[in-house]
Amino acid sequence: MLNDTLARITGSDRETGRRVTDYLDTLTKPPGSLGQLEILAVQLASMTGDDFPRVTPPAVVVFAADHGVAAEGVSAFPQEVTAQMVANFVAGGAAINVFARQIGARIEVIDVGVASELASGELAQGAVDEKVRSGTANFVESDAMTRAEAIQAIESGIRAANRALDAGCRCLIVGEMGIANTSASSAVLAVLSGEPVAAVVGPGTGIETSRLAHKQAVIERAIAARQPQSGNPLEVLAKLGGLEMAAMAGAYLGAAARRMPVLVDGFIATVAALVACRLCPEVRGFMIFGHRSREPGHDIALTSLDAKPLLDLELRLGEGTGAALAFPLLEAATRMLAEMATFASAGVAAGESGE
Numbered sequence: 453m454l455n456d457t458l459a460r461i462t463g464s465d466r467e468t469g470r471r472v473t474d475y476l477d478t479l480t481k482p483p484g485s486l487g488q489l490e491i492l493a494v495q496l497a498s499m500t501g502d503d504f505p506r507v508t509p510p511a512v513v514v515f516a517a518d519h520g521v522a523a524e525g526v527s528a529f530p531q532e533v534t535a536q537m538v539a540n541f542v543a544g545g546a547a548i549n550v551f552a553r554q555i556g557a558r559i560e561v562i563d564v565g566v567a568s569e570l571a572s573g574e575l576a577q578g579a580v581d582e583k584v585r586s587g588t589a590n591f592v593e594s595d596a597m598t599r600a601e602a603i604q605a606i607e608s609g610i611r612a613a614n615r616a617l618d619a620g621c622r623c624l625i626v627g628e629m630g631i632a633n634t635s636a637s638s639a640v641l642a643v644l645s646g647e648p649v650a651a652v653v654g655p656g657t658g659i660e661t662s663r664l665a666h667k668q669a670v671i672e673r674a675i676a677a678r679q680p681q682s683g684n685p686l687e688v689l690a691k692l693g694g695l696e697m698a699a700m701a702g703a704y705l706g707a708a709a710r711r712m713p714v715l716v717d718g719f720i721a722t723v724a725a726l727v728a729c730r731l732c733p734e735v736r737g738f739m740i741f742g743h744r745s746r747e748p749g750h751d752i753a754l755t756s757l758d759a760k761p762l763l764d765l766e767l768r769l770g771e772g773t774g775a776a777l778a779f780p781l782l783e784a785a786t787r788m789l790a791e792m793a794t795f796a797s798a799g800v801a802a803g804e805s806g807e
């Protein structure tokens with residue numbers, strides 16, 4: 453299924469993009485005056501192959517999984533919080549639930565590796581059970597997961613993207629929940645970007661500055677012990693990543709294979725996006741970056757992808773929140789194309805051409 457999906461991903465449709473670029477200059481505004489919104493409109497048209505792309509309704513998929521490295525004291529919160537937040541997502545009380553409701557999104561919560569037994573029983577009723585294993589192994593001691601488990605998690609992400617598409621959704625927002633996943637993301641990013649761990653590591657849920665040096669040392673020890681090959685993204689993911697990160701990468705691939713625009717969230721989501729792009733560079737053409745997270749490694753991940761995020765609200769939450777908040781800008785871009793009058797239709801005199 454992964455190989456089929458990879459084979460189906462082609463570049464975005466530049467011809468449609470060029471047509472929409474020309475059309476934008478016929479709308480009743482000075483050429484280029486809607487700035488980034490015009491760029492967004494062209495991107496969405498190129499992704500979908502549609503001169504009048506639509507992004508509503510959006511889908512939010514939140515993947516949850518635990519991390520063995522939580523045992524090293526790298527998060528400000530205990531591991532149980534992952535399962536407890538899954539219950540909160542299902543009950544509709546988390547930040548992502550609020551913003552998903554605001555934008556009219558279909559929301560799905562998917563357990564790909566929550567450690568708690570409760571999570572697959574009463575706690576997570578209403579969550580999709582795609583558990584690959586009960587959390588990763590502590591990557592300081594052994595590989596986080598096997599290559600087969602990483603592929604299984606990626607494929608659960610592909611299925612989630614397909615469910616969203618089959619339900620009629622037109623834009624995919626991918627979120628995550630997993631205590632200690634900023635450590636796994638920092639490890640993966642350091643290897644894939646070649647940057648030192650010190651440059652990509654950050655406070656995550658808010659560990660004290662004194663504990664940040666410990667978090668950095670744990671990640672450095674893990675990379676030294678696991679020795680992943682930076683040119684092999686699947687190996688880096690399996691040795692140092694997380695099940696939710698694998699599923700997120702899969703969801704991006706699944707969306708791109710069906711030309712569905714993806715709105716990428718914060719630090720963890722962007723590291724997963726980097727993994728997806730290393731697996732298949734054409735996926736990049738289907739990604740829009742919602743916001744710049746306060747987690748310091750996010751800038752490095754964004755730079756690695758040559759990505760410019762839409763918003764900077766100083767968020768550091770994850771769950772898909774920054775992407776959900778950016779969604780109305782995508783909708784505005786599509787409405788601008790579909791609803792604005794042209795100079796000809798409105799009888800407005802055109803100005804001098806050229807900027």
Ligand SMILES: Cc1cc2ncn([C@H]3O[C@H](COP(=O)(O)O)[C@@H](O)[C@H]3O)c2cc1C
Nearest residue numbers: 527529628629630631632633634656657770
């Ligand atoms: C209540 C709560 C809700 C969250 N929602 C997202 N995260 C975020 O924090 C975690 C990563 O930070 P670290 O690596 O420091 O554990 C992830 O679960 C991420 O999604 C949360 C964290 C907490 C505590």
Ligand SMILES: O=C(O)c1cccnc1
Nearest residue numbers: 718719720745768769770
């Ligand atoms: O940007 C993120 O996704 C993020 C930052 C800190 C903690 N959790 C998530």
